[in-house]
Amino acid sequence: MTTDTGAELQRDHAGRLRHLLTLEGLSRDELTHLLDLAQFYVRVPGEVPARDQGLWGRTVANLFFEPSTRTRVSFELAAKRLGADVVNLDMQSSSRVKGETVLDTIYTLQAMLVDVFVMRDAEPGLPAYVAAHVAPHVSVVNAGEAHVSHPTQGLLDVLTIRQRKGDLGNLSVAIVGDLSHSRVARSTGRALLTLGVGDLRLVSPPSLMLEPHALAGASRHHSLAEGIKGADVVMTLRIQHERMSAEDKLDAAAFYREWGLSAENLKHARPDAIVMHPGPMNRGVEITSDVADGPHSVIRQQVTNGVAVRMAVLSTIVRNVQERNVEAGRRAV
């Protein structure tokens, strides 16, 4: 399983995080430290973005095998605001024209002194595979891996909840919709459980529920009204049409009638509930525009936190690798 492998793979011999492949295996303290650092980088629209030179002289390569304008730009801005050089490689069009293997591409870029690979892929396994093969001073950050893992999304979600609702121990959080195809549900759910969320609810039709033992500790619900009842946080998920096989294809209108989050059925949650969505939204399918753009929505705040979280992740892993390099140099003297 990718995530289990990833949990070990992402640490160096001294246990420091050198990759970010998954949130599986990260301790409460580690998550809290990343969130605190991200909070330090948060600036709201209208403020001058936070900048430092923690990645000065470093090179970050964005390798996206699956299209994503928003996540690519979020990582690109995070890296540039830390002083890094950034190169973008659109792996859909430019990569395999000449039939080179992915690993040859990686080794080639590593030989050009790329320090961090930010990778997105529609298939599971690539980030861990690459992390297992790069040199000890090179890092891999998972920017979205099939339905399996999306660790920076998990971090930005819990950062947003913490900012709005404070201590997680007292909160009811409902994750709603297409859970089975969602890397966000898995990563955000894992972060919430590790951080000791009071009550985590997985809410979906049976056909779109997570596999049986996933996110142990969460309760499971097959009715929207019951699942979000009294919740502090309602997180709707994107219907992942693009990850469904032909026979799984949903009837969007039917899904909306039963599972679309509207102002009407949001009344089942607490009056001060916040509504989250990882974007991009299918308006009128999993969420209505009056909810998406309404007073409960914190969807834009999630995006703002995304840049801050990516700055925190990049600066943490680069600093950890630097520490390792210094120790290795000391041993070599």
Add this chain to the structure above:
Amino acid sequence: MTTDTGAELQRDHAGRLRHLLTLEGLSRDELTHLLDLAQFYVRVPGEVPARDQGLWGRTVANLFFEPSTRTRVSFELAAKRLGADVVNLDMQSSSRVKGETVLDTIYTLQAMLVDVFVMRDAEPGLPAYVAAHVAPHVSVVNAGEAHVSHPTQGLLDVLTIRQRKGDLGNLSVAIVGDLSHSRVARSTGRALLTLGVGDLRLVSPPSLMLEPHALAGASRHHSLAEGIKGADVVMTLRIQHERMSAEDKLDAAAFYREWGLSAENLKHARPDAIVMHPGPMNRGVEITSDVADGPHSVIRQQVTNGVAVRMAVLSTIVRNVQERNVEAGRRAV
């Protein structure tokens, strides 16, 4: 009408320019100030480009829904030479893969602390629509909007004329060719009229003339020889095949015979006339190569001025927004 809406929309409550959507409504003093600042940034090929840090820490996003290598690079270099971070989004390929609305894309980028959106679109209305929705500290620059408006092109054209010919009050300027599909004719014509050009002539076959009341004050001509007779400036326009409907499609050879600007028919203009073209040129259709590359041509100078004008526009709107922010902060204390 987009341009009228734009004229109001592009100012903040204190009347400062915070977007550049259109040249409609800009005063003679405002245009002159932008041109003077642009002149300050002009460097000719062989000189070191002008640089300053007026956009340091700012983020500029190029959103091109219509392909344009030259204009995208011109804005990208203008922003980089002012110290900005620049992200390029090819909205043709990458944007709507997941069905997100344009406004969701804009709000997402705004949440990542993008300060300026540079937008080009083949349809009218998008720049004003976006300008009406972004936060008060965010700016939109129209980099070409259907047949409607191309304000930075208008500015670079009048800057070029001013450099070569001085006071506009004594000049005859002829705009020639496919006026009906041309955003350049509309923006450059507007700038010339506001700045008090002596004599503005619109020269085209009847089927390609501007709508009846456009650019009031200009004379209209349906013969090339008569239209450019004694002109100081002859500005030819690109035949916009891509904006013509099927039944409007021109016979390029027939157009060339009657309307192509050649060394021969350029003799109708003044002996020291300058020839302009917004590019990219259809050589052998609206202009011959001996004119395009000949002694009257100032076409490359227009391109050089384009970068300077975009630097002036970006630094002006960012400074205006900064002023507004400071005032808002003062009121809040």
Add this chain to the structure above:
Amino acid sequence: MTTDTGAELQRDHAGRLRHLLTLEGLSRDELTHLLDLAQFYVRVPGEVPARDQGLWGRTVANLFFEPSTRTRVSFELAAKRLGADVVNLDMQSSSRVKGETVLDTIYTLQAMLVDVFVMRDAEPGLPAYVAAHVAPHVSVVNAGEAHVSHPTQGLLDVLTIRQRKGDLGNLSVAIVGDLSHSRVARSTGRALLTLGVGDLRLVSPPSLMLEPHALAGASRHHSLAEGIKGADVVMTLRIQHERMSAEDKLDAAAFYREWGLSAENLKHARPDAIVMHPGPMNRGVEITSDVADGPHSVIRQQVTNGVAVRMAVLSTIVRNVQERNVEAGRRAV
């Protein structure tokens, strides 16, 4: 012939290198100087990349008419690590949408104060053609021209050999495989001959051999075993399927049986022979994975040297142009 034209074209009136179009005509001293400077810029993976500000304020435009992620990124990183602004133009998709000529695109970018054009094309002649037309302060670097020339690859290859094997005068170097379609064979072979390599061997089936008088001084061999016998360096070439006409198409399996470099037939070379490949590799066609990834391989070192060589080339031509500009200024006083 492109290369002959290029050899003269690439120098200014005082004989300084202002473009790099070809390695034809470069003296032993000139090559050695470029290699020494490149060596100064070499950093191995794990070290902080070399940086200086030799291109600060300069603009480098990457114009790739043929796809190449690795070479484009190598030039992009070289330019950025020297402090340049870099713009990427994908000329396959974005350039000719509006039917502009290549020279109009070049003149447009030159007018925006681009200093260096890095160009790749599948057809011969474009770099020299552009070099013949740009202004005296503008440079062209050939980043791969059809089957004709790839000068920075030639430089990085001889740099790699020099690092591993020292004095070229005592070495046997075998270039193996599809020579006829290879710009690498031509450029690397030329550099080796100019630098006085002891013994240069061209090894290929008759149908893929170089034209009769190319690389005079090299011996020719039509058997792999005989051609690499006792060689210090075995350089395999990529099978250029994409440059073969339909009737030339190779049977990859048949080629592999007779010409694929495997651990078995590598035994014909010296026990301490190094194996090189310009990449991207067709594993299992011209080279096996056990050789490509084995102890003789220096393929990743070639890639690392590529960035250093491109930094040396860019900083040399920009400094030469600067010298010329200063002299021209002095004469003008």
